Amino acid sequence: MSVVNIVGTLERSPAIFETRAATSEPAWAKWSLIAVSIAFFSLFLLLPLVVVFVEAFAKGWSLYKDAVTEADAWSAIKLTLIAAAISVPLNLVFGVAAAWAIAKFEFRGKQILLTLIDLPFSVSPVIAGLIYVLLFGAHGWFGPWLKENDLKIIFAVPGIVLATMFVTVPFVARELIPLMQAQGREEEEAAVVLGASGWRVFWSVTLPNVKWALLYGVILTNARAMGEFGAVSVVSGHIRGQTNTLPLHIEILYNEYQFTAAFAVASLLAMLALVTLGAKSLIEWRQKSVLKELQS
């Protein structure tokens, strides 16, 4: 389900189709299709994005500043950063290891492994939260043991980190696998034959070849980690100032009818989304220019 992959190939520009009579449509058809597309795009994608910022600044800059700097917002920002700072590096290590095993080797059960990696994509975030409650909650498998040892996972930070880890499982691995499969293993094999150690091969041959896809995978993982709502909402317990991440803080503000404050905090996450999309475009653009260079 690698729908979010960067396709690093040179795409054919629309001009190829448009300049030939046999492969182009009459102008009226073309422009009506474009009009329908832009209308649908504006209605469903652009408008919600614009509304976030309009509502955030509706009551002026000072209210915006108050909303994003008050104590509860700060603790939500901190917790969101902590959850991302733990889950993103772990996911990075896992993603690279999984991609190395899957792309460079043949073994039985590979398809099952791939399915397991994809699974969190298609599991409802609510279920992602629920499964940890069943394991670590008061009535869960490990609940009594955790209580005896005075450990808290559910309604505490570890639960939030675990839920975030679950929903981000596919991102880095799914960015790397198709790329590393396409690259084959000849370069790595050549390096081994020339006497390089396994780690050396990884650092000097594999990593430089995949660095952009890896970077994008990390950016995507981070965006998802900071923005996850459903899974985190189930395990967090919504304790203000303690177990509230940014998306949960937005929900609380919204339910208390503090709309402007809710949108102000939401605008922070919307900016993160825009930065993520910008980074994606930049990386794609870089890859294309490298491809063009190599082709000429």
Added chain:
Amino acid sequence: MTATTTPANAGFGTPPYPAEAIHRRPPETQTALRTRPGRRVLPGLPLSLGVSLTYLSIVVLLPLVALFARTFSLTFDAFIDAVFAPRVVATYLVSFGAALLAAVTNVVFGGILAWVLVRYSFPGRKLVDTLIDLPFALPTAVAGIALTAIYAKNGVLGAPLEALGLKVAFTPIGIYVAMVFIGLPFVVRTLQPVLQDHEIEFEEAAASLGASRLRTIIRVILPAMIPALLTGFALAFARAVGEYGSIIFIAGNVPYVSEITPLIIITKLEQYDYAGATAVASVMLVISFVLLLAINLLQAWTARRSGRTL
């Protein structure tokens, strides 16, 4: 992907698709170093596989096993009672019905968007192409409150629609709108590369044989897109059924009317009805598995059809 960024592939042909380019090489260069069958040249399989399996076991497998174990600890009657309670059945109808309509909408308009983005140049094309991924990147809670603000009684679109007698926010239509939002990129992004790949020669052949442009599109291009359209449909549907964050704000969450299945799981959990929550979750999970299987098969079909390696 970026296979051609490596010097080894650099001089090789014109790649629309590097993976293919690698396959086209003489087979002996591929296997040159594996003269003794069964012997691996590259190190690191035990380590990388060990790390991956450990991570997956702790984060994904063990919790899911716990869910099914919990479900099997219920008596059969209790399971049936939880899963087929009238209020729960009503949520299936809302969730699956709205997801179906939203996925169909996305196939139609996502299909047109993919076509326009691949085939036509127009001002703003790059911007549209970039922002298609917005629902992937924008946190669902943000999308949820934004959509609610737009379609509420006093919202930009809610007010004129209400004047026409159409209530969107806090009704099942609101659920549908949120599902269209989160599902759109799945269709566009699945279709785009396949449309890119489609050989221009087929269309020219059809035209030279006297087919009209409309006939060429319906009889030549559309059939080639069917696997990708179905994959996009399944992905959008699966995502919409499980979606929570962007829906609960706009849904109104009225029992029997606008309550979605993920919400009923949370409601049961908050009432400490762990058995009920687990039973409903296991039903949803089985449906996700089936959808995932269907998506994998569809993607294999798409790959075969277009000669693309995934």
